[in-house]
Amino acid sequence: MKLLRRLGYAAFVLAALAAGQAIQSAEPNFNHNLRPFPVAGEVGTEVAARTFTAQVQLVRCAAALRIGDTILDTQGVWIVAKLRVGARFKPTSIAYAAARDGAGRVYQTTDRVTLNLVTGGHVMQPGLPYEGEIAIEVPTAAAGSLTLLLADNSIDQRMDSMAEIRLPISDGAACSAEPTTLLAPKALS
Known part of the structure; x- marks a missing residue:
């Protein structure tokens, strides 16, 4: 029993x-x-998140990044995306920028160079678009399956919209061996 x-x-x-x-x-x-609400888009099309719009105009990759006279090497590759961004209704900034690979790993923008357009605290005014480039350092093997992630909150992206733009790089091994120059942001009129 x-x-x-x-x-x-x-x-x-x-x-x-x-x-x-x-x-x-x-x-x-x-x-x-609590996940972010994805707003998906393609290169060349404008993606409208809650507080900002973003358009990836061009994407390139290289083994080195040129900033003035300085050349930044990497063990992987540099992904450089030319963006056109703007505030929708009120002054805002894009404080979070990263790339997610096909395995779900996330690579944030580099801290080796100041990126004023995103993560640098640049406040955009509604009706005034800005253009510039961002750089993300990723392993060579991850470069062929990247999606750019943009949000207005650098600490907590939960319960808010996040722009997700698939980057058209087919193979990180095919990236340029020559250094590529990172363009500074500018306001467009």
Whole structure:
């Protein structure tokens, strides 16, 4: 009788653990509910996030980045995206810029150079578009499957829109061996 009771308790505990695991792994979970709202787009088309618009005009990759007289090498490749961005309704900035590869790894813009257009605190005024380039350092193997991510909050992108633009680089090994120059941002009139 004691053995059956113990087996019953063990079965009850195992069933409770299995039910708890099923509830915890059921979709949608808490993190899924708080994820950013993706606004997808392609190179050459304008993507309208909640507070800003963004258009990737050109993408290139190289083994080195030229900033004035300085050349920044990398063990991977530099992805340089030429952007046209603007505020929608009120002054705003793009404080988060990164690239996500096909495996879900995220690479943020480099801190080796100041990127005033994004992550540099540049405040955009509505009706006045800005153009400039950003640089992201990624492993060579990841360069062929990147999506650019842009958001207006650098710390917490949850529950807000995020521009997601697929970058058309087919192979990181085919990137230029010559240094590429990073263009400074400018206001367009």
